[in-house]
Amino acid sequence: MDVTCCSSTSRVVTMLPDKDGPSALGGGVQGDLEMAEHPSVSLFREYLRLKTVHPDPDYDAALRFLERMAQKLELPMKKVEMCHGRMLAIITWTGTNPALKSVLLNSHMDVVPVFQDNWKYDAFAAVKDAEGNIYGRGTQDMKSVTIQYIEAVHRLKAEGKRFPRTIHLMFVPDEEVGGHKGMEMFVKHPEFQALNIGFALDEGLANPREPFTVFYGERCPWWITVQCPGSPGHGSRFVENTAAEKLHKIINSFLDFREQEKTRLNTSQCLTLGDVTTVNMTMVKGGVAYNVIPAEMDVTFDIRIPPTVNLQEFEKQIQRWCKEAGEGITYEFAQKHTNQDMTSTEDSDPWWKAFSATFKTMNISLEKEIFPAATDSRFIRAVGLPAIGFSPMNQTPILLHDHNEYLSEQVFLRGIQVYQELLPALASVPALPGEV
Numbered sequence: 141m142d143v144t145c146c147s148s149t150s151r152v153v154t155m156l157p158d159k160d161g162p163s164a165l166g167g168g169v170q171g172d173l174e175m176a177e178h179p180s181v182s183l184f185r186e187y188l189r190l191k192t193v194h195p196d197p198d199y200d201a202a203l204r205f206l207e208r209m210a211q212k213l214e215l216p217m218k219k220v221e222m223c224h225g226r227m228l229a230i231i232t233w234t235g236t237n238p239a240l241k242s243v244l245l246n247s248h249m250d251v252v253p254v255f256q257d258n259w260k261y262d263a264f265a266a267v268k269d270a271e272g273n274i275y276g277r278g279t280q281d282m283k284s285v286t287i288q289y290i291e292a293v294h295r296l297k298a299e300g301k302r303f304p305r306t307i308h309l310m311f312v313p314d315e316e317v318g319g320h321k322g323m324e325m326f327v328k329h330p331e332f333q334a335l336n337i338g339f340a341l342d343e344g345l346a347n348p349r350e351p352f353t354v355f356y357g358e359r360c361p362w363w364i365t366v367q368c369p370g371s372p373g374h375g376s377r378f379v380e381n382t383a384a385e386k387l388h389k390i391i392n393s394f395l396d397f398r399e400q401e402k403t404r405l406n407t408s409q410c411l412t413l414g415d416v417t418t419v420n421m422t423m424v425k426g427g428v429a430y431n432v433i434p435a436e437m438d439v440t441f442d443i444r445i446p447p448t449v450n451l452q453e454f455e456k457q458i459q460r461w462c463k464e465a466g467e468g469i470t471y472e473f474a475q476k477h478t479n480q481d482m483t484s485t486e487d488s489d490p491w492w493k494a495f496s497a498t499f500k501t502m503n504i505s506l507e508k509e510i511f512p513a514a515t516d517s518r519f520i521r522a523v524g525l526p527a528i529g530f531s532p533m534n535q536t537p538i539l540l541h542d543h544n545e546y547l548s549e550q551v552f553l554r555g556i557q558v559y560q561e562l563l564p565a566l567a568s569v570p571a572l573p574g575e576v
């Protein structure tokens with residue numbers, strides 16, 4: 141089946157479960173100690189060893205692994221090629237009433253690069269230490285969640301459970317580089333519409349304390365470069381109207397605002413990072429020689445804006461800063477997300493009611509926050525669907541993108557149990573108004 145998407149051609153391949161294929165959990169031969177470990181942990185460690193790391197992620201290896209998972213689950217897997225080399229996969233567990241809207245369990249296959257010299261162990265060896273902490277890129281972000289989804293579905297199926305709503309497990313590429321050839325493109329694809337999604341789960345963050353954190357919205361990423369032109373001249377003179385003087389004013393305006401927001405966060409008991417605007421100067425460009433005053437200097441900022449901030453007003457503020465800094469200053473965006481939709485966490489919302497009730501029953505407390513960075517949830521919310529960011533990792537330091545990223549095997553295994561309770565609740569949400 142060929143489907144045209146945007147400017148590229150997307151290929152859709154449906155793979156039926158191979159009953160004769162390997163059905164064991166896999167994980168390969170490991171040491172004596174590891175042979176005794178929980179098979180779900182071995183599977184997690186096996187997935188961590190696949191080098192789906194940027195800038196050249198081995199997506200083929202991940203897709204082969206996921207095909208094996210589909211066989212193990214005895215569920216069909218569909219692959220959709222968004223553009224050359226960028227395939228996503230969907231494993232579907234059809235509900236008893238497929239006309240109802242489905243539940244999406246999303247995870248990304250890619251991981252960010254490592255600075256290996258700063259790691260205790262090989263970041264792709266999935267070493268488990270004596271305390272049961274598993275080290276590796278993707279332990280928190282977000283290969284743990286991928287395996288937890290798979291293992292929870294496996295256990296529910298093994299118990300003979302069926303639920304009214306269909307559950308889709310989706311595995312996407314390129315989240316770590318902005319999602320352009322992954323989720324951003326896929327939400328506009330007819331195959332996405334065909335999934336008939338009603339509610340989505342995607343990644344969250346660890347919580348160093350006992351509660352779990354859930355994210356119902358995200359800050360908008362704005363990546364802006366401000367271009368400051370100026371008069372060139374000899375480096376020995378007091379040339380008027382230089383690019384550097386304008387750059388200086390721009391930097392001061394942006395960083396003064398950064399300071400105000402930092403103070404607002406640090407002096408409030410109730411605000412979290414997701415509730416304030418962060419501004420970070422990430423690049424500066426300009427100059428050709430020690431003694432030549434350049435005709436232009438550029439500065440780049442990574443700005444993250446909470447969904448409660450008026451974006452038009454915020455951009456007007458940027459324009460004022462540019463005007464105040466001098467003549468001819470322009471700016472351009474490399475990233476300017478403007479959708480500020482938040483997912484309902486009202487008790488009257490049937491999805492949230494099912495989600496939160498599960499945690500009440502398990503006696504687990506939740507902390508609701510705005511996600512400080514950007515995930516694929518922003519694309520899902522932008523097409524009008526509710527999405528909650530949730531990675532079941534409590535009592536765990538936040539180490540995504542950091543050196544020595546790790547997750548304890550106990551926390552990982554508890555996360556599977558959480559999904560074993562959560563998925564039945566979500567996939568059994570009673571028919572909503574307008575549903576069959």
Ligand SMILES: CSCC[C@H](NC(C)=O)C(=O)O
Binds near residue numbers: 315317318475
């Ligand atoms: C804006 S696209 C980049 C996405 C990346 N996400 C994470 C979770 O680090 C970020 O927020 O920088």
Ligand SMILES: [Zn+2]
Binds near residue numbers: 248281343
């Ligand atoms: Zn992630």
Ligand SMILES: [Zn+2]
Binds near residue numbers: 252
């Ligand atoms: Zn990440």
